[in-house]
Amino acid sequence: MARRVAQDIPEGAVVNLGIGLPTKVADHLPPDREVMMHSENGVIGMGPAPPPGTEDYDLINAGKQPVTLRPGGSFFHHADSFALMRGGHLDICVLGAFQVSGGGDLANWHTGAADAIPAVGGAMDLAVGARQTWVMMEHTTKAGEAKIVPACTCPVTGLACVSRIYTDLAVIDVGTDGLRVREIAEGLSFDELQAATAVPLRR
């Protein structure tokens, strides 16, 4: 999945990878492709994790893990970092999700469980701020329920903000006219994909 997302990130793009699954996308970008990695805590031009023993906890990513800075990278304060997102300067963000609706609503910040302590971080800013918001997730829950649904039942992060969904089964574009399948995993039929998806798909 991470490899498939990485294929679609073009040279020169300014990209923010969400915490968790999306972080792995960076490992699949070819070294000769210049992509500017942004992290919400005030860095652009972020590089991979440092070798063990050289970690510096003043240089961390949004997941609070130590990272490195590539030549050309820069630091800025939090208000500027989120201005960069909302202001249309971030080309792509890749986020995990609990659910995505057929209209591109995203739910990824809160399961909605009554006893859960809510925490939102930069999820809402990223979801509506990036020029393109891509979701990367398993196609269904562990129990086999569809995660692409007519309407999110988990609390939403943003409305009509998702432009593409990458799952273990397919790559799907979200448009004003609904969901269009770009690719299907090898060996899977369109009907099988549709059966795992609670929203009508188009080829």
Next chain:
Amino acid sequence: MIDKILPSPAAAMADVPYGAVVMIGGFGTAGLPNELVDALIAQGATGLTIVNNNAGNGDTGLAALLAAGRVRKIICSFPRQVDSWHFDRLYRAGQIELELVPQGTLAERIRAAGAGIGGFFTPTGYGTELARGKETRLIDGRWQVFESPIHADYALIKAERGDRWGNLTYRMTARNFGPVMAMAARVTVASVHEIVPLGALDPEAVVTPGVYVQRVVQVARAGTAAGGFRTTA
């Protein structure tokens, strides 16, 4: 002569009153001014409202302030973390009020206070639980939510170098909320690892001009993970 340098974190925290609104810089432990928070705990002020991105990590710094029962309310974006057990306990027991704010909106509300802006409309959060009850407006074809500034009585921030006018530079991602919090508080206290003579900081590289800073305290560079810096020795 203008001299904002104080001898100790304790001296810088001495006048924080009951019920003060206190901003604390930092993203996780990077940029968290632990020494100032420790001095605030020792000083004993209670009924505080704290503004920080998180709600404390482990048992030190902000987490220790919460554990000591000094905080009435916290305004933050990401309280729940693997090591936020003190906040979690207080929250579940109904002993702390939480105002949850999307991170970029939090930064901009702080910036707005410092910039004298009465609020702003942002697309972030529209249609979500966090915008419930807030004024909305359709601007340039996009629904947006009205957000108000957050002012503070004190801001405790961590910088790298400072001078007696309060000019500051930061270190890498430890900068995070420091510059905007410095603008938004009546009294901004900056801990620095190095105090340099006036004029020694490159004026082109000063991130926070001294006008936003009222007190500067030098602290040793911590060699712990919680200090945000790990010595390679």
